[in-house]
Amino acid sequence: MSTIFAPITGRGGAVTVLRLSGPLSVDILAQLTKPPPPRRAALRDLVFCSRVLDHALVTVFPAPNSFTGDDCVELSLHGGRAVFAAVSDALVALGARPAEPGEFSRTAFANGRLDLLQAEAVADLIAAETEAQRRLAVEGADALRDACADWRETLRQIIAQQEALIDFPDEDLPPEVEARLVAGIAALHNRLLVMLRNAPAASRLREGLDFVILGPPNAGKSTLLNALAGEDVAIVSATPGTTRDTVGVRIDLAGVPVHLTDTAGLRETADAVEAEGIRRAQARGASADLVIAVAAAPNPVFAATPPGVELLHVITKADLLETPPLGFLTVSAQTGTGMDKLRGVLSRTAARLTDTAGAAALSRPRQTACVRETAEALARALAQHEPELRGEDLRAAAHALGRLTGAIGVEEVLDAVFGGFCIGK
Numbered sequence: 001m002s003t004i005f006a007p008i009t010g011r012g013g014a015v016t017v018l019r020l021s022g023p024l025s026v027d028i029l030a031q032l033t034k035p036p037p038p039r040r041a042a043l044r045d046l047v048f049c050s051r052v053l054d055h056a057l058v059t060v061f062p063a064p065n066s067f068t069g070d071d072c073v074e075l076s077l078h079g080g081r082a083v084f085a086a087v088s089d090a091l092v093a094l095g096a097r098p099a100e101p102g103e104f105s106r107t108a109f110a111n112g113r114l115d116l117l118q119a120e121a122v123a124d125l126i127a128a129e130t131e132a133q134r135r136l137a138v139e140g141a142d143a144l145r146d147a148c149a150d151w152r153e154t155l156r157q158i159i160a161q162q163e164a165l166i167d168f169p170d171e172d173l174p175p176e177v178e179a180r181l182v183a184g185i186a187a188l189h190n191r192l193l194v195m196l197r198n199a200p201a202a203s204r205l206r207e208g209l210d211f212v213i214l215g216p217p218n219a220g221k222s223t224l225l226n227a228l229a230g231e232d233v234a235i236v237s238a239t240p241g242t243t244r245d246t247v248g249v250r251i252d253l254a255g256v257p258v259h260l261t262d263t264a265g266l267r268e269t270a271d272a273v274e275a276e277g278i279r280r281a282q283a284r285g286a287s288a289d290l291v292i293a294v295a296a297a298p299n300p301v302f303a304a305t306p307p308g309v310e311l312l313h314v315i316t317k318a319d320l321l322e323t324p325p326l327g328f329l330t331v332s333a334q335t336g337t338g339m340d341k342l343r344g345v346l347s348r349t350a351a352r353l354t355d356t357a358g359a360a361a362l363s364r365p366r367q368t369a370c371v372r373e374t375a376e377a378l379a380r381a382l383a384q385h386e387p388e389l390r391g392e393d394l395r396a397a398a399h400a401l402g403r404l405t406g407a408i409g410v411e412e413v414l415d416a417v418f419g420g421f422c423i424g425k
């Protein structure tokens, strides 16, 4: 087993914490300085080849009570590339190697310190940009682990009843035993279906929503994007056809992360570059969670929008109107009229599209796939009248469910989960 190291703090700070994990950790530390007693932070000079590398705060976490479950050493070094490079070189010379992305978490998983749902939740928490994402990572993941433990226990009991059904001859068993078993499978199947229905909302919250502004040239799209972003992101000018490429910005709508995109004005054009911009605008619109279709006062004409996408019609340049038309959201990005109302409508839409009804949430494709496979195996079990064959389907369900937490570890699942982590996790 190798001894690995990586920084566990971001670059650019006054301090970089470097974690060393594996069987040689304490020996390596002993060659740089006198190791302090376990779990006691001590200030030490790190000396290698008679050179002082840094004055660092050093802590030793003996196995198994460490992040990875192996012996760990944490060095709080002074920030900066040179210190980190010098200490890294010394660690390599003493037998350690740089950790792969996600390798600390993977080791923690292998040592039973984390299950896969917890590891994914840690990654999500580190990546969370908004309050709703933070809550999904903390509360959603806890609720999902509880639900998962509950499903596994229910399935274990169902499988035990099923075994009993096979082991005892027909005449010994009252008929309601089988009826109860089938009802139990159906109830569990239903609970999984409810969870699967909420999955798109949870995954949209994890990844962020995609809102796209579409409309004719000069309708005030770029001005609207800048006003909603609160910064000058896109170029605004009185010349129609100013925006050519799509311009995106991340905004936070009441805790939900939204990627807001400004696009080229939609019109017939002979200009090849503008035509490509319009093609991109339509493509972005077609895959959006919401298209904000804009048209400018005083004569608003909306451009054709992609079919099958949720639409919000907004009339811009309200300051050029005497009386706003009824039934339309009317805003002026220039004077601010109607902007609060628009923000409110957008926030409510974002909240609705990411609403998991407070339930435990499957936010990753991997999790959804495990639960879908489990539900499919249960559906097959329900359609099965031969107890032996039903037993097969139930075992397949248990296997698929086991992969959700990693209780049944399959190498490629582990690679997929931990490969998406960054170095130092």
Ligand SMILES: Nc1nc2c(ncn2[C@@H]2O[C@H](COP(=O)(O)OP(=O)(O)OP(=O)(O)O)[C@@H](O)[C@H]2O)c(=O)[nH]1
Pocket (backbone or CB within 6 Å): 216, 217, 218, 219, 220, 221, 222, 223, 224, 235, 236, 237, 238, 239, 240, 241, 242, 243, 244, 263, 264, 265, 266, 316, 317, 318, 319, 320, 331, 332, 333, 334, 335
């Ligand atoms: N009076 C008024 N003018 C506006 C408003 N919003 C934008 N404008 C003006 O309308 C013109 C076009 O604005 P843009 O935001 O560049 O419009 P666009 O839809 O992005 O245009 P293209 O990129 O060419 O498609 C500019 O001169 C803006 O100053 C508004 O609320 N009121």
Ligand SMILES: [Mg+2]
Pocket (backbone or CB within 6 Å): 221, 222, 223, 234, 235, 236, 242, 243, 262, 263, 265
């Ligand atoms: Mg523009």
